[in-house]
Every structure is written in C-alpha cells, then in structure tokens.
Amino acid sequence: MQASADSTLIAASASSRQSAAPLRLSWIGLAAVLVTLLALIPLGFILWVTVQTGWETAAALIFRPRVGELLVNTLLLEVLAVPACAALSVALAWLTERSDLPGARLWAWLCVAPLAVPAFIHSYAWVTIVPGLNGLGAGVLVSVLAYFPFLYLPVSAALRRLDPALEDAAAALGHGPWSVFFRVVLPQLRLALCGGALLVGLHLLAEYGLFVFVRFDTFTTAIVDQFQSTFNGPAANMLAGVLIACCFALLALEMLARGDERYARVGSGAARRLVPASLGRATWPCLLLFALVTLLSLGVPFYTIARWLWAGGLQVWRLDEISAALGHTTVLALGGALLATLAAIPMAWLSIRAPGRLQRVLEGCNYMVGALPGVVVALALVTLTVRYLLPLYQTLATILVAYMLMFLPRAIISLRASIAQAPVELEQAAMNLGRKPLDALWSTTIRLSAPGAAAGMALVALGILNELTATQMLAPNGTRTLALAFWAYSGEIDYAAAAPYALIMVAASLPLTWLLYVQSKKMAGQ
Amino acid sequence: MSFLELSGLRKSYGPVGARVAAVDGVDLAVASGGRTAIVGPSGCGKTTLLRLIAGFERPDAGSIELDGTRLAGPDAFVPAYRRPIGLVAQDGALFPHLSIAANIGFGIARDAPDRQARIAELVRLVGLDEAFLQRRPHQLSGGQQQRVALARALARKPRLMLLDEPFSALDTGLRASMRKAVAGVLEAAGVTTILVTHDQAEALSFADQVAVMRAGSLIQAGTPRDLYLRPRNRMVAEFLGEAIILPARIEDGRAHCLLGVVPVDSTVRHEAAEILLRPEQIGLEAGAAAPAGGVDVVVTDSEFSGPTCTLSVRVANGAGEAGALVLRRAAAGAPEVGTSARLTVSGSAHLLD
Numbered sequence: 001m002q003a004s005a006d007s008t009l010i011a012a013s014a015s016s017r018q019s020a021a022p023l024r025l026s027w028i029g030l031a032a033v034l035v036t037l038l039a040l041i042p043l044g045f046i047l048w049v050t051v052q053t054g055w056e057t058a059a060a061l062i063f064r065p066r067v068g069e070l071l072v073n074t075l076l077l078e079v080l081a082v083p084a085c086a087a088l089s090v091a092l093a094w095l096t097e098r099s100d101l102p103g104a105r106l107w108a109w110l111c112v113a114p115l116a117v118p119a120f121i122h123s124y125a126w127v128t129i130v131p132g133l134n135g136l137g138a139g140v141l142v143s144v145l146a147y148f149p150f151l152y153l154p155v156s157a158a159l160r161r162l163d164p165a166l167e168d169a170a171a172a173l174g175h176g177p178w179s180v181f182f183r184v185v186l187p188q189l190r191l192a193l194c195g196g197a198l199l200v201g202l203h204l205l206a207e208y209g210l211f212v213f214v215r216f217d218t219f220t221t222a223i224v225d226q227f228q229s230t231f232n233g234p235a236a237n238m239l240a241g242v243l244i245a246c247c248f249a250l251l252a253l254e255m256l257a258r259g260d261e262r263y264a265r266v267g268s269g270a271a272r273r274l275v276p277a278s279l280g281r282a283t284w285p286c287l288l289l290f291a292l293v294t295l296l297s298l299g300v301p302f303y304t305i306a307r308w309l310w311a312g313g314l315q316v317w318r319l320d321e322i323s324a325a326l327g328h329t330t331v332l333a334l335g336g337a338l339l340a341t342l343a344a345i346p347m348a349w350l351s352i353r354a355p356g357r358l359q360r361v362l363e364g365c366n367y368m369v370g371a372l373p374g375v376v377v378a379l380a381l382v383t384l385t386v387r388y389l390l391p392l393y394q395t396l397a398t399i400l401v402a403y404m405l406m407f408l409p410r411a412i413i414s415l416r417a418s419i420a421q422a423p424v425e426l427e428q429a430a431m432n433l434g435r436k437p438l439d440a441l442w443s444t445t446i447r448l449s450a451p452g453a454a455a456g457m458a459l460v461a462l463g464i465l466n467e468l469t470a471t472q473m474l475a476p477n478g479t480r481t482l483a484l485a486f487w488a489y490s491g492e493i494d495y496a497a498a499a500p501y502a503l504i505m506v507a508a509s510l511p512l513t514w515l516l517y518v519q520s521k522k523m524a525g526q
Numbered sequence: 527m528s529f530l531e532l533s534g535l536r537k538s539y540g541p542v543g544a545r546v547a548a549v550d551g552v553d554l555a556v557a558s559g560g561r562t563a564i565v566g567p568s569g570c571g572k573t574t575l576l577r578l579i580a581g582f583e584r585p586d587a588g589s590i591e592l593d594g595t596r597l598a599g600p601d602a603f604v605p606a607y608r609r610p611i612g613l614v615a616q617d618g619a620l621f622p623h624l625s626i627a628a629n630i631g632f633g634i635a636r637d638a639p640d641r642q643a644r645i646a647e648l649v650r651l652v653g654l655d656e657a658f659l660q661r662r663p664h665q666l667s668g669g670q671q672q673r674v675a676l677a678r679a680l681a682r683k684p685r686l687m688l689l690d691e692p693f694s695a696l697d698t699g700l701r702a703s704m705r706k707a708v709a710g711v712l713e714a715a716g717v718t719t720i721l722v723t724h725d726q727a728e729a730l731s732f733a734d735q736v737a738v739m740r741a742g743s744l745i746q747a748g749t750p751r752d753l754y755l756r757p758r759n760r761m762v763a764e765f766l767g768e769a770i771i772l773p774a775r776i777e778d779g780r781a782h783c784l785l786g787v788v789p790v791d792s793t794v795r796h797e798a799a800e801i802l803l804r805p806e807q808i809g810l811e812a813g814a815a816a817p818a819g820g821v822d823v824v825v826t827d828s829e830f831s832g833p834t835c836t837l838s839v840r841v842a843n844g845a846g847e848a849g850a851l852v853l854r855r856a857a858a859g860a861p862e863v864g865t866s867a868r869l870t871v872s873g874s875a876h877l878l879d
Binding site for chain 1: 577580581582583605606607608609611612613615616617619620621622623632633675678679681682688
C-alpha cells in the first residue's frame with residue numbers, strides 16, 4: 001500500500017532525525033501515551049466490571065431473551081439501513097459528480113445538508129407528521145435520511161478523484177457504460193464505501209434519541225432505560241459489554257471488506273478532466289429522485305419546525321430559558337472542543353512526523369475507542385466517579401473528559417491532515433535558528449496547522465451540540481443544553497415548546513455542515 | 527484506398543460564446559498497416575483528435591471512417607466500446623484493483639475457453655515473464671506497466687491502435703528501447719498505429735507518416751524525411767529540428783543569401799524569400815585546411831557543453847552583407863574564439879512558404 005510505503009519513508013527520515021531531537025520525541029510520545037491510556041479507561045472499565053461481576057451473573061445477564069431481541073433488532077437495522085444508505089449515496093454521488101444533471105452543485109450541497117439536522121430532530125419531525133410511525137421500518141427510514149450523507153461525502157469525493165483514463169481504457173476494451181461502472185468504477189469506490197458504511201453503522205449503534213421517538217429498541221436505548229431505572233447496575237454494564245462487542249464486530253467486518261488492495265492512481269502525470277455523462281431522457285426522473293430525497297430529508301424537518309413554531313407563536317420563545325441553554329451549550333461545546341484538540345496534538349504529530357510501532361499501536365487504540373458509543377463512555381465514567389472519585393461525579397470536568405474521549409478521533413483526523421501539509425523543513429529551520437524543539441514545533445507546525453485545528457474544533461463542537469446520551473448521564477445537575485431542553489419538552493409531548501431549540505440547533509449546525517462540504521471538496525483538490 | 531480516413535473533423539469546447547476549437551477541420555488518411563505520428567506542441571489538440579478517433583468524444587462536424595465503415599459523422603456515431611480500436615494511454619491506465627492477468631484479460635470474454643492461454647501469449651508477446659501475471663500494477667516499473675497496457679490493448683485484436691504519448695513518462699534511456707519494442711510488436715501483429723506525441727525525434731523515428739499539428743489543424747503530413755528536409759513553413763521547420771533560416775533572393779534555382787550562393791529546390795524567381803538549411807549541411811573549417819568557396823567567418827563566442835559546443839560566428843560575404851549565426855558543432859576540433867574560419871554549405875537549401 002502506498003500509505004505504508006510512505007510511512008516507512010518518513011520513518012526512515014524520522015529515525016535519522018531522532019538523534020538530533022530525542023527529547024522532543026519522548027515528550028510528545030509520552031503525552032500521546034497518556035492520552036491513549038485515558039481513552040482506554042471506559043473500555044477497560046467495562047471489561048473489568050464484567051470480570052468482577054463473575055461469569056455466572058454475567059452469563060445470566062447476557063444470555064437472556066431480552067438481549068437476543070435487542071441483538072436481532074440491531075442486526076436488522078444494520079443490515080437494512082447501511083446497504084440502503086450505500087445504494088442511495090452511490091446513485092446520488094454519481095449523478096452529482098459524473099453526470100450533466102442540472103444544478104448539480106446545489107444538489108450536492110443539499111445531499112450534505114441533512115447532517116445539520118440532528119438525528120433525533122429528524123425523528124421528531126417524522127413522528128409529528130406521521131404519528132403512528134414506529135418500529136423497524138420507521139427506524140430504517142429515518143436512519144437512512146439522517147445518515148446517508150456520511151456515505152455520500154466520501155463516495156462523491158472518491159468519484160471526483162477517479163482517473164477517467166481507467167474508464168476510457170475499459171471502454172476501449174469493449175465494455176459498455178454499465179459494465180464499466182460495475183467492473184471499474186464501483187471497485188474503486190470500495191474504500192470510500194467501507195469507511196462511510198462503518199461510520200453509518202457505528203452511528204446506528206450509538207444513536208439514542210432517534211429510536212426513542214419511533215419506539216424502536218436498540219442496545220443504546222436499552223442501556224439508558226436500564227440506567228434510569230437501576231442506575232449503574234451490572235445489567236446496564238453487561239448490555240454495554242454486548243454493545244462494545246457489536247462495535248468491534250463492525251470494525252473487524254470493515255477491515256475484512258476493505259482488504260489490502262491499492263486503489264491509488266498507478267503512474268504519474270495529472271489526471272485528465274472528467275467528461276460528464278449525458279443523462280438525456282433520464283434527466284427528469286433523476287431530478288425527481290433528488291427532489292424526493294431533499295423533501296424527505298430536509299423538507300420534513302424544516303416543515304415540522306416551522307409548523308410548530310407557527311402553532312406555538314411568540315410564547316414558546318422563553319428567552320431566559322433559551323439564552324441559558326445557549327450559554328450552557330456554548331461553554332460545553334467550546335470547552336470540549338478545546339480539550340479534544342489539545343489532546344489530539346501529540347497523536348496527530350506522532351502519526352505524521354514519527355510513525356512507527358508505538359504510533360501504530362496508539363492509533364489503533366484511539367480508533368477503537370472512537371468507535372464506542374457515547375452511552376458506553378458515559379456509563380463507564382459514571383461508574384468510575386461514583387465508586388472511586390465521587391467529588392468528580394456530575395462535574396464539568398467529567399463531562400468535558402467524556403466529550404474529549406468521544407470526539408478525539410474527529411480532532412485527530414483534522415489536525416493530522418494539516419500537520420501533513422506543514423513541511424518538516426520549517427520545523428528544522430526554526431531549530432536551526434535557535435529555537436528549542438518544543439518552541440520550534442509551536443512556532444511552525446502548530447501555527448501552520450491552525451486551520452485544521454479550527455476545523456477539528458468545529459466538528460467536535462458540532463458533535464457536542466447534538467449530543468444527548470452522555471450529556472444526560474454526566475452533566476452537572478441543573479445543566480440544560482439545547483439538546484437536553486429539546487429532549488425534555490418533546491418528552492412531555494410539548495412539541496411546540498421544543499421547536500425553538502430544534503431551530504437553534506439546526507441553525508448552529510448549518511455553517512459547520514457547510515465547512516464539512518467545503519473540506520470534502522478540498523480533499524478532492526477542487 | 528486508405529484504411530482510416532478523417533475528413534473535416536471539428537470539435538470545440540467551452541461555453542457558448544467563448545468556444546475554443548480544439549480540433550479545427552482535420553483531414554488525414556492513414557494507410558493500412560502503417561504507422562502515423564501526430565506531433566505538435568502541447569495544447570495543439572492532438573489528444574482531442576485521438577479521443578475523437580477512439581470514440582470518447584463526438585465530433586461537432588466531419589466524419590471518421592475505418593476501412594469503409596463510418597464510425598462518426600453527421601448521421602452516425604459508434605461508441606468507444608463498439609469500435610475495433612485499441613488504446614495505450616500516457617501512463618498505461620492499468621486498473622489498480624486487478625492483477626496483471628486480470629488487466630490483460632479485461633477485454634477478453636470471461637468464458638472464452640482459451641482465455642488463460644491468450645493472456646499468457648500476450649504477456650510473452652510484449653516481452654514480459656509469465657511470473658508477472660500474478661502481480662499488481664503498482665509492483666511494476668513504468669516500462670513494464672506500459673508493456674502490460676499494450677498487451678491489454680492487443681487482447682481484443684484491434685484493427686487500429688492508438689498510442690497517447692505512451693513513452694513520455696519513461697526515462698530517456700528506456701524510451702528509445704520501449705519505442706523500438708512497441709513498434710516491433712505492432713508490426714508483427716500487423717496493426718495500423720497512430721502515435722500522438724510532442725517529441726519530434728520520437729515521431730520521426732517511429733512513424734512512416736508524420737503529421738504536424740498546431741492550434742487544432744494539421745499543418746503538413748508526409749514521410750519523416752520529407753517533412754524534415756522540405757517543411758512547408760517556418761513553424762514545421764523549427765518544430766522538427768534545429769533550423770537555420772535565412773532571407774534570400776531566388777534566381778535560376780539558386781539562392782543568394784548571407785552564406786553566398788546556394789542551390790535551392792525551387793526554380794521560381796523570388797525577390798524576398800526565406801530558405802532553410804539544417805545544421806548538418808554546414809561545414810566549418812579553420813586554418814590551412816580551409817577549402818575554396820564558401821564565406822569567411824570569425825568566431826565571436828564559444829559555449830562548451832560536453833560532446834558539442836555552440837559557436838557564435840560573424841559572417842561577412844562577398845556581396846558586402848554581414849550578419850551573425852549560431853552553430854552547434856562537435857566540440858573536438860572546433861575553432862577557438864577569435865579565429866577565422868571558412869563556412870561551406872553542402873546540398874541544397876529548401877524554400878519556405
């Protein structure tokens with residue numbers, strides 16, 4: 001693989017530099033190890049509790065019909081929703097990137113925009129429009145509408161990067177358009193599809209609010225139920241253990257499906273521009289598909305919010321409550337984003353400047369921890385603080401640490417991309433000009449990667465803004481974020497009072513979603 | 527009767543009002559079994575012309591006929607995958623997700639009984655070992671990738687092979703040997719070939735017909751020798767090699783120019799014409815060995831660059847005209863700066879349009 005070839009190259013140059021700056025490497029390595037150990041706490045804790053519970057109790061709690069039921073639900077949800085998302089995303093991405101669809105840029109943006117609407121607001125909108133909606137079908141429908149952009153983004157970026165020379169070569173070898181699509185284009189989308197499908201699958205495992213609205217039970221909803229009735233009893237912990245197993249099964253499945261093929265362009269030279277395929281008479285049906293997707297994924301939530309706001313009139317805008325919620329959300333989002341980004345610096349730096357075995361192990365750990373649902377992290381931190389560090393239970397510090405653990409991968413990915421673009425020569429030049437290693441790092445690489453850090457912070461803040469489960473379980477008493485306020489009102493079926501909060505969350509998410517869209521364009525070199 | 531015939535081919539890009547003609551009225555005939563090179567500076571439209579022939583683009587006007595079958599025209603368009611035309615792209619365009627065997631077999635029906643045998647035969651044909659078949663494209667060097675691309679394109683037994691700068695990504699040393707190997711393979715297979723390149727030396731050595739393209743039009747087509755020695759105009763002359771172009775007066779089949787009186791390949795009387803001499807036609811002898819005839823020159827500058835050196839000389843001829851010339855000579859035995867020498871012209875000059 002190219003990546004590993006590159007990293008051995010970098011490793012070679014890194015090891016030659018090690019003698020020059022052994023101190024810097026060890027400090028940063030140490031920081032990365034500490035962050036990773038912290039990140040491993042929830043996972044380790046659940047495992048430890050399982051062992052402590054004893055095999056017989058654990059088995060009794062795990063092998064029971066209720067767990068089997070949840071497992072079947074989860075399996076059906078994944079098997080139905082993920083392929084549906086993939087098929088929809090590939091079709092939409094091909095049409096926006098490779099065909100002469102009128103208004104393709106606008107449609108592309110509209111395919112990303114549903115991300116600005118938190119999943120539970122999608123669900124809230126559907127339930128108020130179709131009150132009888134519930135069960136597996138409803139869960140799959142709303143999941144697909146809420147999460148397909150996670151697949152659309154990587155697939156469309158991959159489609160833009162494909163080398164058209166390969167398709168020309170296949171056509172010159174006698175393959176018609178459909179054959180070329182299935183034998184040349186689709187295989188090259190494999191990495192994007194696997195990555196996106198994993199992301200959607202993990203979100204489905206972690207999602208809480210969406211499924212509560214449509215009364216569909218998953219492990220996450222069951223754990224929260226259990227937690228609310230019996231606090232942090234072994235039953236909740238055992239369910240969390242099964243949920244973790246599901247996550248790891250997904251990770252393993254993705255690794256298997258991804259394989260170790262190389263999909264990068266072979267050879268040198270710039271790729272030729274893409275020639276859009278002519279849709280001809282299919283243009284109208286395709287436009288209809290986009291109109292339908294936009295209507296269902298954006299029209300329904302916006303219509304519902306507007307309808308409730310209209311019905312609620314002025315009195316739903318309780319400004320004191322809303323401004324308090326805004327304040328709480330801002331503090332948590334900014335604090336969490338800052339903490340996650342700071343914690344991400346050592347890992348991101350290590351993976352670019354000094355890749356090696358340590359870095360691979362640490363990265364693998366962070367990757368696994370990043371896949372854990374918020375409810376697992378929260379449950380572990382609740383148990384830990386209640387048993388051993390009671391003064392820290394339900395404090396700002398604990399909830400911020402939970403956010404950091406949950407959103408660390410987002411921060412690392414953004415930061416890593418921009419550190420990779422800051423040439424190491426600048427760091428060396430700074431040292432050459434008399435700066436100490438850490439000072440040189442700060443004044444060059446960290447400065448230059450500020451845009452990436454900002455983007456990472458924005459993504460973390462977006463995650464915190466729409467976070468429900470961990471906030472519910474860990475935040476200090478009296479905390480009322482936008483999401484919590486929305487949840488409280490909609491739980492009391494006061495949909496009109498919940499609407500202003502939904503509107504604010506969507507409005508705050510839109511710019512961040514735009515950022516995501518622009519980033520994906522940039523990654524494709526446009 | 528030519529095998530491939532392009533007539534009045536046109537293709538423009540860009541929005542209405544700002545359309546740029548990439549191919550602007552191209553006529554070209556290619557003989558069966560022949561090798562034609564289309565050569566021109568980058569951006570001249572040669573790749574678009576190739577894509578039109580391959581069927582990736584639909585011409586705005588004009589027609590393409592292959593062996594009597596109309597491939598493109600006002601009332602017909604055969605898409606690329608139905609044309610019996612092979613293509614080797616600039617960097618091979620091998621499918622990165624398939625093995626070498628699967629790449630070569632891509633154009634062979636999956637249930638063809640002799641599929642494996644044909645793949646093995648093709649890989650041997652392009653001079654690779656069968657052990658390569660299990661490898662992946664990225665495990666091969668650039669030259670090997672090009673060989674596989676050629677084998678893959680030959681698998682369908684195309685009637686016409688298009689080569690889109692297939693050697694330009696290779697090292698200089700490898701380029702010449704690959705060119706020879708590819709020419710040999712295609713000759714043995716009896717496939718008519720069109721090569722697109724910006725490298726004039728490559729075009730002259732590869733093809734039996736060279737067409738020079740510029741700004742979407744073919745300026746001149748002919749045999750390599752013809753084009754080199756008798757280019758139509760200054761652009762073609764300078765593009766195909768070093769050229770010494772001098773103003774001259776033509777009279778009775780002779781050109782009167784700075785270098786004296788030189789025979790010319792035209793008998794038309796012309797007061798102000800331009801003639802072309804190739805550097806290898808010019809001799810420069812210093813000192814006692816200087817032969818009779820020719821003109822006297824003084825070397826004013828000399829720039830050494832290994833096997834050759836570039837001399838600047840000041841010429842003063844018998845007719846009282848004076849001027850400067852730049853000549854590249856073998857470095858060994860080249861006259862020193864400040865010495866005088868005698869400059870002679872062999873063969874005849876060519877009259878440019």
